[in-house]
Amino acid sequence: MKKLIFLAALLIVVSCNTQQSSSNDYKDGSLSIDERVEALLSKLSIEEKVAQMRIFHANIGTKPDENGNLKLSKKVIEKLKLGIAGIKNPGEHIDPVAAAKLNNELQKYIIENNRWGIPALFVTESYNGVDAEGCTKFGRPMTSAASFNPELVQRQWDVVGREARLRGMHMCHSPEADIVRDPRFGRMSEAFGEDTYLTTQMVVSAIKGVQGDYEGLGKGTHIGAVAKHFAGYGQVLGGSNFAAIEISERTLIDEIYPPFEAAVKEANTLGIMASHGDLNGVASHGNPELLTGVLRDQWGFEGYVVSDSNDIARLFYFMKVAESPEAAAQMGLEAGIDIDLYAEDSYSYLPEMVKNNPDLEELIDRSVRRVLRTKFILGLFDNPYIDIEETKKGVRSAASLELAKESDLESIILLKNENKTLPLSKEKSTKVALLGPLLKENTKEMFESVSGPNIKFVAEKGFQLTNEKGGAPELLERDPKAIAKLVNTAKSADVIVLFLGGDKFTAKEAYFSNSTLGDRATIDPVGPQNELVEKIKTLGKPVIVVLKHRRTLSINTIASEADAILDTWDLSEFGDESTAKIIFGDVSPSGKSPVTIPRSIGQLPYHYSMKEINYKKEYLFLGKGPLYPFGHGLSYGDFEYSNISISSGEITRETELTVSVKVTNNGNIKAKEVVQMYIKDEIGSVTRPDKELKGFEKIELDAGESKTVTFTITPKMLEFTGISMKKVLEAGDYTVKLGTSSQDYLETTFKLKK
Structure with a gap:
């Protein structure tokens, strides 16, 4: 009898241990990722599953307190009870070490406060390097494209991936794989240009870099990429954000899809973001043919698809293709959107919707699998925290800063160099005037660090282009005194360098709010910039224009009046130093234009690879062809x-x-x-x-x-x-x-x- 009791007790212990082991099998690193995903998915309630399909922004209540310790709002605490797919930009406004500390604390809180200890994805973006305080600031993607050097771009994005991971980040809503051909569009510089092949090479290089050739994901050294915006987003009508997108099916297949297809097949991107817009009348966030048929069935994509900001809900209240918020959520789910970015409604309705339509849970499971799979690939269940000592050593290293300078030097485009105005000699005693609205406070200092003792500088900004109001900047009235002062300053110099073009206020993303604008109806330089060039030119001295901008501009006056033009787009934090090196001949320029530069907005749409029949007729009263063609860029070599x-x-x-x-x-x-x-x-x-x-x-x-x-x-x-x-x-x-x-x-x- 005692033996029977002992055996029964032993069976109970074995059974309990088996159940306990079974309950934790998703934590078993010896299992395959798919096995771990299935083991964890089977344990989740419907509410916990849907929590793995939502991302909120850290600005709703995730920040450090006065001592640098994690402080959460009641709203965030409530959201994290069931776990979360991810959080956008935690720690973006603090230095990398403080961010790593904060994100370790945030991740620890998340893991300890949901039933299954599921970690969260912390998500950033990258337009000039990691979009956060204290990281290496590189040039924008359009600037990088001008280098025509994919290997260099991959090294640059390798730094982005490493620095982001050292902050405690895991995914990046970048790079843009959009083809951008309309300079009215305020987001132009976020993409890699007008050409399908060039963009494809750059996107593949960027993704391989930021993901550490994929191997860096599991090692914890790099982050996952989210290629965007699928598909056709850069082709919005009128260059106006949120406008309709009309692209022929043939153009989609031959020109718009290839960078995304390569992102999936060649670069193995972990994520894809859907496009804000519609596509020939079908809203992209509710388009199963696009997000499932093309992306998954044709190309074999296995990662997750994330919505753009609030765009699932917008299927109802903006796109007006869904009858209700619930219908919008179902439409997005069925189309293949796995994660809902930011929305307080939309996917939050899914648990209740499943009660009335149980078949939806199969689609929910499909999405949750993809999200969990990503977290396992990134190694977050086994190694969710950052070694802060590594952060101290690894962010803004000397090598990374030198790479930013190298990238600048290969991206600057010499558009014009009449009579070999450039390079300027360092040996000859010369006074150089640095003038114009795009002059920075440290421009003179950077030029002095390059030029040597024989060159003397005078610097004067003169005027701003706008009132620099964040939402909807306004042009300033012409200031004749400011222009006269610049001209007078120029009179005392031997050579004039004018810093012209545009800035972050004259070309930017037009957010959903009606009070936030960023697109333009014209592409001429704003303000009295043309007038300034003309008046400076009358002095009879060499005029060099440094063109800074985030959208292509029609620079006819600049092109006719300037003796030399350096097109720099939007360079790194060392951009003016790199520009000085080109001006004084330390390095020969080697950038090539990644876009066609038109003479007039009236030529749009205008790109070099248009159909041959588009070139049959020119316009009355306008010069022939583009001002500068795609791929153009001069050299000091011959x-x-x-x-x-x-x-x-x-x-x-x-x-x-x-x-x-x-x-x-x-x-x-x-x-x-x-x-x-x-x-x-x-x-x-x-x-x-x-x-x-x-x-x-x-x-x-x-x-x-x-x-x-x-x-x-x-x-x-x-x-x-x-x-x-x-x-x-x-x-x-x-x-x-x-x-x-x-x-x-x-x-x-x-x-x-x-």
């Missing part, structure tokens, strides 16, 4: 292209061929050049682009040095969506163009055989 050759005059559907060109630097300075390859399909079953970028290589040549640059042409490069709306390879004639821009090249031909 590059000569010669000896173009092709390995065969024919290519088949199964073979490849190579095309080569000799590039010689006939100048007297070492310089870098971007050799560009464009292909033109001479006859197609549908109207075809005038030309398409299909390859580029950045090379560096010493004075007098030559190099033969070779590209491989593959059948894949020649594919397009045919008249049947299927990908086709059409036999016929092709022209390949190798050169220094989309308008300056040598060419040869080949045939695709049947």
Whole structure:
């Protein structure tokens, strides 16, 4: 009898231990990620599942107190009782070490205050490096694109990934994979330009960098990327944020989708963000054909899809394609949106909706699996905290700051250099006036650090472009006294450098609020900038324009009056120092324009790869063609292209061929050049682009040095969506163009055989 009692007791203990082990099996690191996800998912209540489908912003009550310790609002405490998918920008306004401490405390609180100890994703963004205080500030994506150097961009985003992780962040709502061709759009500089191929190379490099080639995710050294905005967001009508998007299906497939497809297939992005807008009448956040059919069924995406800010709820109250808030939530869920960003309504309705429609839980489970899978990939269940000692050493390291400078130097574009105005000599005693509304407080100091003792500077900002009101900036009235003062200052100088263009107030995101504007109806430089250039030019002295901006501007007056123009877009925190190095010849400029620069807004839409028939007619009373073409950028070197050759005059559907060109630097300075390859399909079953970028290589040549640059042409490069709306390879004639821009090249031909 005693033996039976002992055996019964032993069975009870074994059973209890088995149940306890079973209850924690999702914590077993020896199991596969999918097994751990399923084990945890099976334990969650419907309310806990939906909590894993929501992100809120830290500004609703997640901050440090006066002693730097975590302080949570009642609202946040309530939200965290069931766990949470993630929190946007915790610690963004404090230094990296303080942020790491805060985020460790926040993560600890979250883990200890939900039943299953599920950690949260902390999410940032990256337009000039990590969007947070105290991190290395790089140039914006459009600036990076001007480098035409994917390897450099990957190194830059590697720093972004490392610095973000050291702050305690895990995901990044970047990079933008949008094609942006309308400079009226205030968010233009957040993307990588007008071209599909260039954008694809940059997006893949950015994602690989920020994710540490994917291996950095589980190691805890990098963060996950969220490519956005899927799809077509940069094509809003009129360049107006939240406006409709009308793109032909063929253009979508051939030009808009490829950067996103590469983000999934080549870079293995952890996340995708849906587009604010509709797409040919179908709201993107309620579009299952887009978010499930294309993204998952065609491309095999396994990560999560997150809404843009409040956009699921907007299916009801803004897009007006859902009959009620609940219908909007169901529409987003069915389409494939896994995480609801910010909304207080929308997915919060799902637990109650499941009571009336139990089939929804299967879709909820689908989304929760994707979110949990991401957290396991990032290693958050096993290593949720940051080593603050590593944060102290790893953020804003000397190497990272030098990389920011290197990126600047490769991204600055020399648009014009009449009579070899640049570079300026450091040996000759010269007085230089640094003038204009885009002058910074430390610009003179940065120029002095570069120029040497023979150069004397005088600096004068003169006027602001706007009243710098955050929501809707207003232009300031012309100040004749300020202009006169700038001209008078210029009179005492030998050379004038004008800092012109635009700033963060003249090109920015137009948020949903009606009181917040950022798009423009014209693209001329604002304020009296053209007048300033004209008056300075009358002094008869060399005029160099440093063009800073976040959208393409029609700079006709600047182009006609300036002796030299450096297009810098939006550089790093060391931008003026890098600009000075270019001006004084420490480095030859090597950036190339990632967009077409039009003469007038009336030319829009205007990009180099438009259909050939678009170029048939010019406009009355306007010069021919663009002001500066896509891919344009001058050098202090003197590059000569010669000896173009092709390995065969024919290519088949199964073979490849190579095309080569000799590039010689006939100048007297070492310089870098971007050799560009464009292909033109001479006859197609549908109207075809005038030309398409299909390859580029950045090379560096010493004075007098030559190099033969070779590209491989593959059948894949020649594919397009045919008249049947299927990908086709059409036999016929092709022209390949190798050169220094989309308008300056040598060419040869080949045939695709049947």
